[in-house]
Amino acid sequence: MHYQWDFSVISDNAGLLFWGLGNTLLLTLIAILIGTPLGLAVALLRLSSHRWLSWPATVYVEVFRATPALVQLYWLYFALPRLTGLRLGGFEAAAIALSILSSAFLSEVFRGGIAAIGKGQWDAARGIGLSYPRMLRTIILPQAVRRMLPVFLERYIELLKTSTIAATVSFGDLLFVAQDISYRTYRTLEIFSAIAVMFFLVILLCSQLTRLIEHRLARSGEFTAR
Amino acid sequence: MTTDNVIEISGLRKSFGAHEVLKGIDLVVPKGKTVVLLGASGSGKSTLLRCVNFLETPTAGTVAFNGRPVGTPKGAAGERSYSDRELRVLRARIGIVFQQFNLFPHMTALENIMEGQRAVLGRSREEAAARAEDLLARVGLAGRGGAYPSHLSGGQQQRVAICRALAMDPDVMLFDEATSALDPELVGEVLRTMRSLREDGMTMLIVTHELGFAYHIADEVVFLSEGRIYEQGPPEQVMLHPKGERTRQFMLGHSEFRLPHLD
Amino acid sequence: MDFLLSPSLMLSPSLMISLPALGRGLVYTLELAAVCLVASLLLGLVFGVMRYAGGRMLHALAIAYVEVFRNTPVLVQILWFFFALPILVNFEISAFIAAALGLSLNSGAFSAEIFRAGMQAVPKGQWEAANALGMSRARVMFRIVLPQAVRNMIPAFTNRWIELFKLTSLASVIAYPELVYSAQQISNSYFNPVEVFTLVAAIFIAIVIPASYLLRRLEARLRRSAP
Numbered sequence A: 001m002h003y004q005w006d007f008s009v010i011s012d013n014a015g016l017l018f019w020g021l022g023n024t025l026l027l028t029l030i031a032i033l034i035g036t037p038l039g040l041a042v043a044l045l046r047l048s049s050h051r052w053l054s055w056p057a058t059v060y061v062e063v064f065r066a067t068p069a070l071v072q073l074y075w076l077y078f079a080l081p082r083l084t085g086l087r088l089g090g091f092e093a094a095a096i097a098l099s100i101l102s103s104a105f106l107s108e109v110f111r112g113g114i115a116a117i118g119k120g121q122w123d124a125a126r127g128i129g130l131s132y133p134r135m136l137r138t139i140i141l142p143q144a145v146r147r148m149l150p151v152f153l154e155r156y157i158e159l160l161k162t163s164t165i166a167a168t169v170s171f172g173d174l175l176f177v178a179q180d181i182s183y184r185t186y187r188t189l190e191i192f193s194a195i196a197v198m199f200f201l202v203i204l205l206c207s208q209l210t211r212l213i214e215h216r217l218a219r220s221g222e223f224t225a226r
Numbered sequence B: 001m002t003t004d005n006v007i008e009i010s011g012l013r014k015s016f017g018a019h020e021v022l023k024g025i026d027l028v029v030p031k032g033k034t035v036v037l038l039g040a041s042g043s044g045k046s047t048l049l050r051c052v053n054f055l056e057t058p059t060a061g062t063v064a065f066n067g068r069p070v071g072t073p074k075g076a077a078g079e080r081s082y083s084d085r086e087l088r089v090l091r092a093r094i095g096i097v098f099q100q101f102n103l104f105p106h107m108t109a110l111e112n113i114m115e116g117q118r119a120v121l122g123r124s125r126e127e128a129a130a131r132a133e134d135l136l137a138r139v140g141l142a143g144r145g146g147a148y149p150s151h152l153s154g155g156q157q158q159r160v161a162i163c164r165a166l167a168m169d170p171d172v173m174l175f176d177e178a179t180s181a182l183d184p185e186l187v188g189e190v191l192r193t194m195r196s197l198r199e200d201g202m203t204m205l206i207v208t209h210e211l212g213f214a215y216h217i218a219d220e221v222v223f224l225s226e227g228r229i230y231e232q233g234p235p236e237q238v239m240l241h242p243k244g245e246r247t248r249q250f251m252l253g254h255s256e257f258r259l260p261h262l263d
Numbered sequence C: 001m002d003f004l005l006s007p008s009l010m011l012s013p014s015l016m017i018s019l020p021a022l023g024r025g026l027v028y029t030l031e032l033a034a035v036c037l038v039a040s041l042l043l044g045l046v047f048g049v050m051r052y053a054g055g056r057m058l059h060a061l062a063i064a065y066v067e068v069f070r071n072t073p074v075l076v077q078i079l080w081f082f083f084a085l086p087i088l089v090n091f092e093i094s095a096f097i098a099a100a101l102g103l104s105l106n107s108g109a110f111s112a113e114i115f116r117a118g119m120q121a122v123p124k125g126q127w128e129a130a131n132a133l134g135m136s137r138a139r140v141m142f143r144i145v146l147p148q149a150v151r152n153m154i155p156a157f158t159n160r161w162i163e164l165f166k167l168t169s170l171a172s173v174i175a176y177p178e179l180v181y182s183a184q185q186i187s188n189s190y191f192n193p194v195e196v197f198t199l200v201a202a203i204f205i206a207i208v209i210p211a212s213y214l215l216r217r218l219e220a221r222l223r224r225s226a227p
Helices: A008-012 A014-047 A051-066 A069-084 A090-115 A119-127 A132-169 A174-185 A188-219 B045-052 B084-092 B109-119 B125-138 B154-166 B184-199 B211-217 B235-240 B245-253 C013-053 C056-070 C074-089 C095-120 C124-132 C137-174 C179-190 C193-225
Strands: B005-016 B019-030 B034-038 B060-065 B094-097 B172-176 B204-207 B220-225 B228-233
Touching (some): A008 A014, A014 A174, A014 A188, A069 A090, A090 A132, A119 A132, A132 A174, A132 C074, A188 C074, B045 B172, B094 C124, B109 B125, B109 C137, B125 B154, B154 B172, B154 B184, B154 C124, B211 B235, B220 B235, B220 B245, B228 B245, C013 C193, C056 C095, C095 C137, C124 C137
Antiparallel strands (some): B005 B019
């Protein structure tokens, strides 16, 4: 069978596609900005020696890591309004779901990174009389973050890919826009191939950037103490 | 054309990128003889050894095995091409023992010794196992065949590695600093095994830092310096009465090998 | 009737009616996950070995495969196979096939990288020792390198398989009747999204947490028994 390709549908809808891509990036960025500090907070709670702080944090991480992102999103979008009367739009639901999801994953990265800092650093910081927050901020985290950065960037890229689930709750991201165009024009093959290429290029760019950052980190040398 | 030389190396060169490690080596290893390569680190002796069984591919020159040059000429500059199959057949007949043993950690000592026999020589399980047991007994490891490498001492691992190579019934054995990774007290057991091989008439090419051992085991000593053969001859000549200044300095620099009249 | 739908009653009658449907959904989920797990392992092995030990062409092919499928969202892949591919090949592609293709190829790309990294972690001396015995490349690969590599790869595969299991939920988007799709259907008919989606989340937790615990145990045991 011979299929007549027609890519004019892409150029005709270029503005719409880029608008969708913008929304995808915006959603991802918001989830990163909320998820990262939230992840740090959860990690600190988990590292706490008080059981009533560490235990809920553990449950939080385990629950959100064990359930699919889509189920979390549907729960927020379909179930939460029934439970509370609070109605979330597609964007809000997706932003919250992705923030929580990434915080659960990132908290594990934070925890690993902080745990990897040698006891000597903690002792030294305590020895000069630093408070816990100051110790974290000036001694522990700067060393930990440097080590964790590549993992973080990798997770952020995963998050960008996962953000496509927002289309299922009618948020106008790139995938949603593509579906919308394909319903109107029946040019499904061209449109879906085009957004696959768009995602590919954006993610390839991000992962190349990640590699560049890793490379620079590696070149500038390991200054963290063990 | 028959020859009594197991290995004949001529015009051998090897470069890594722009750096030429071997700058034209001619060397023969006669059947039943033991040749020891000496030299400072970086002199190219390990590279030379590894070129013999083509773990490193020579840049130019030939290696002949039992009188037959390996590979086919390619291009004008003395390059040769080597087929996978040819090298496999060759390697099966050349045993090598590495500095780091390189035993297969997921196999027992016995399985390590059986693997090559089964895969390459096509021996049956029983045959391979019997040969392996036999060799283990010969190196003083009877009954340790079921042990995994991580449960053996370095000296024991190296003896297993020697058995693994011997099980292939090689025409020549190569030793690449076989005792350098061992604790001093374990060196002796490996050297004893090597000495007994010589007594059995095995042809050997050895890279070692144990000068005393080299002196006693070598039929011929070859001293390499900066990628060339600097001096060669019987051990008494090269090690006790070196002609070249570099050889002299090298022998003097190894305090554990005391040569009274050089002091 | 209103009280029957009350969200505060987790075991409301509507949920009891829904249970068999969710059970069927779970079976579909497990079926899809099992097929994708096996397929992605095979794909990962083939492309991982190609990238690790293949010639220039195979190497490039493996890189292209891995990069394409790792650098696009799996949901886009599933939708592409479901909506776009049939136009190209001109025959119907079922939701199961589309989901299985998308998930397997995606997970296969990640698995290929796990295989490659695992094999690269095997010291070079192992190749040399095996080569020195005159063993063929294939024999070295399957007898010496892979058995050692597999041990290093288990933690990565544990994460991969759990991720894959969760990703099967995306098949609901193309109406493959797995757990999440069943949940949507039920909640549409009985207006009980709280109970149904909470239960679905609980089912995932009940499978994922014990599974990852068991896989970690297995890994620890292998590590201990490792020679």
